[in-house]
Amino acid sequence: MPRYNPAAIEPKWQKYWDENRTFVTPRLPQGKKMYVLDMFPYPSGDGLHVGHPEGYTATDIVCRYHRMKGTSVMHPMGWDAFGLPAEQHAKKTGTAPRITTEQNIANFRRQLKMLGFSYDWDRELATTDVDYFRWTQFIFLVLYDTWFDPEQGRGRPIDELPLPKQIELKEDLVREYRDDHRLAYQLEAPVNWCPALGTVLANEEVIGGVSERGGHPVVRIPLRQWMLRITAYADRLEKDLDQLDWSESIKSLQRNWIGRSEGADVDFFIDDETTDDGRPSRERFTDWTSDRDEAGFPTKPGPDVLRVYTTRPDTLFGATYMVIAPEHPFVRRLTQPDQAKAVDTYCEQAARKSDLDRTDLAKNKTGVFTGSYAINPVNGEAIPIWVADYVLISYGTGAIMAVPAHDTRDFEFAQTFDIPIVAVVDPGKSTEVDRNEVLAGRQCSVEDGTAINSGIYDGLITADFKKTITTDLHKRGLGRKAVNYKLRDWLFSRQHFWGEPFPILHELDAAGKPTGRLRTVPADELPVDLPKDMKFDAAHDSPEPPLDKAPEDWLYVTLDGKRYKRETNSMPQWAGSCWYYLRFLDPKNDQALVDPEIEKAWMPVDLYVGGAEHAVLHLLYARFWHKVLHDRGYVSMDEPFQKLVNQGMILGEMEFTGYQDADGRWTSAAQVANAADNGQIDKRSGRPVVPVRVEPEAVEKQGESFVLVADPSIKIDSRAYKMSKSRGNVVNPDEVVSGFGADSLRLYEMFMGPLEAVKPWSMDGVSGVHGFLNRVWRMIVDERADELQLNEAIEDVEPDVDQNRMLHKTIHAVTQDLDQMAFNTAIARMMEFTNFFLKQDARPKSAMEKLVLMLSPFAPHMAEELWQLLGHDKTLAFEPWPAHDEAALREDAIEVPVQINGRLRAKIQVATDADAKTLLAAAKANERIAELLEGKTMVKEIVVPGRMVNFVVK
RNA sequence: GCGAGAGUGGCGGAAUUGGCAGACGCGCUGGAUUUAGGAUCCAGUGGGCAACACCCAUGCGGGUUCAAAUCCCGCCUCUCGCACCA
Known part of the structure; x- marks a missing residue:
């Protein structure tokens, strides 16, 4: 076979590597080590996609290169195998998720092996392996056993949590107090229950109150959920990004997501007793301030105040009203009888909207007045309290002071409801806003500037004002510096079968009702496996997890004479991928999640490559777990992934698209607009048009755009689209390998362009x-x-x-x-x-x-x-x-360009090491140069040895 | 709206960080060989031009510099992410 025949040589060498165990990695590195990790795939039924081999080829090249440089290389592969598709498949066909998953894994493994990657296959694991998720459950127990000590800034065992004196000896109170501090805790949280589909949907699967698939109504109902207190680590998760070798864009995505902001908490006085005009009395406000002056700012706000968080304490004098979220605990209390009906109706409506719906309707601000007033602590003025859903209960304190002159949202609201607008920041000369309009309260300015209408603070610039007033508020016990995060605690439970069971037991009373007491399954009794024989209904009629219908011998446990019911929620898919990089180091260990000696020798991951779709959640979750494991002494470092590279998406082949109406007449792409019904129309005639794929031969470039050869007045769109089944532009690696071989596929994916760039297939x-x-x-x-x-x-x-x-x-x-x-x-x-x-x-x-x-x-x-x-x-x-x-590498002679006034005029051959003088002489001796310099006045001669010569002449 | 990134031939992309714009590949044109070519080889290929002279050319407009794809200022377009976070 003298011709290049990949179909013969590729299987030959794959077999060789397998049989000779070429890429098996030793327990501990010898000499320099390098841990190169791919984001392991979810083994879907569709098989590998050409996007997968992009990152995998890049890491394989790095590994092979470093092995040849004598480095001990760790390069494992596994499967992120829990997930909803296998469960849905089970509902449809009755095939158990484990079976489907194993088939899909086998297919993925075949495809990866076909591409010749140098993984150490002895380390292969799947998150669905019982031996693996035993340790996922173990880590959950660690989270459950940990509280975050804000003073030391780290997680500590729950039995080290200092207890307040008054509860010390009361068992139930201690239990509650501890439960309130654990990193894993329970909460009643609303879920999107879709009765028609018989399943609970994620937020992004609900659009406009109906399910994305099928358009069935979705209701939000509260359900007991497990949460992980990731917010406790927000500060560290943000700060430690600095030490990582990640692209700035990914770091900024994470920073954005964490959303740290600095400002102040401020208390506004409210009172159940009011004067005739419905406002709190002056005297009682004065008493309150003097109390505060003595007692200072309380950690938890009492019932006599509405606490707000603001990043602009410098605008306090401009607060003309307050807003509380519809879910705020004070809504009822603050609502005056004649407002009750309006407030109730409003809150009810808000409850029905999903978070997404609320933001979609962002255009028009809505809200109702409660009838109550609060007193602005800096100037003693009573301002009305409104309820509006543009304030979120889940951020800050769920209540705001509204400064319409300097906050766009408040401005819109104030305009809608005709609330006074008082400017307190003079923006000065600004390109963004009209200063006079701002000062008159007719325009909103969020810029920094100089304080006005702010009493003794007038004249301060924004930054100084913020500092000064925060200090002053703190002295008077009215406020305090505060930090807030957009990051929310992590909703860690799912109502699915195909996920890790929680190692948690709920105590039952004699009547079989939960007592609220929990018991963990001890670490040495793990794993808690999924029940073996479970029937799947195509849909079930309650939002309770499918495991609620598990066989009784699985569901109920009797221990020490007490009866328990297992937790029936399961963990989300993120759980397994949060720590797989650790298990790869020691995949068979049945004593520990990873042997500390091995962990210390191989960690951190030196290079982690994967898609940008995991830039935020997976990486944040994994970093969070790693930090907890570090605090609790299970791992040696506090960041897992030293260097991160995101491969760019591979798009389908470039396509040309023209637009035609029903009669086949072309419309220029520039004339096409989106119609109300999702279709497209010709902007001028209003006739509906449809996109039509045009062959490259029928198109030519004219100026900036492509046009039809047959009619150059018709512009044609040209772009590459994301690969998708519906568009029919998916490229299958199997097809490429059978046509050209794995080496060609690998080489092409690397030759297309920079790894991190988005690029079209060809x-x-x-x-x-x-x-x-x-x-x-x-x-x-x-x-x-x-x-x-x-x-x-x-x-x-x-x-x-x-x-x-x-x-x-x-x-x-x-x-x-x-x-x-x-x-x-x-x-x-x-x-x-x-x-x-x-x-x-x-x-x-x-x-x-x-x-x-x-x-x-x-x-x-x-x-x-x-x-x-x-x-x-x-x-x-x-x-x-x-x-x-x-x-x-040395060359005897090099070619050096000679320019006159910056324009290339000749090239001369000179010795490689020619100095400036020689170079200059050679340049002047050049016939053409001499000719051009003739009769000109030399202004400057620039010579860069080895580079170029430039004459500036007049 | 906010944040990040990117605009270079017909296409994917190079350019040692301010020093010959277009490496390499695709495509295209011509030729050779061949029964044939979606095989192979040779030559050409940013645009203008008879021209290897010259002029123009790295999204657009300014600027700095002997010299700008690269640095500065102001726009435009595209992609991605977030999106009432007070």
């Missing part, structure tokens, strides 16, 4: 790199012979100077590119090498060997085959990476 591009591999093959192999043998141009001779220079230039460039993960340019370098040596009649064997070694991380199958042909009897996986020789 089958022609695959055939392009396939052609390159063919040329490499022909450069080394005698294609005309019947037997596999070396090309007769391969000779056992020293390279000549030019050949040697090309060789070492290539080594130098490829090595540098690999260090920077610039795979596309590394491949280009090897193409140049190949183009050069194909023209050489004598190809030194040593040079060919070095190319094969450099190519091996990219196209390992072909490289192994050629390496063998070049006379080696074992794998090249551990051959030393070629080193370049600086001396070989």
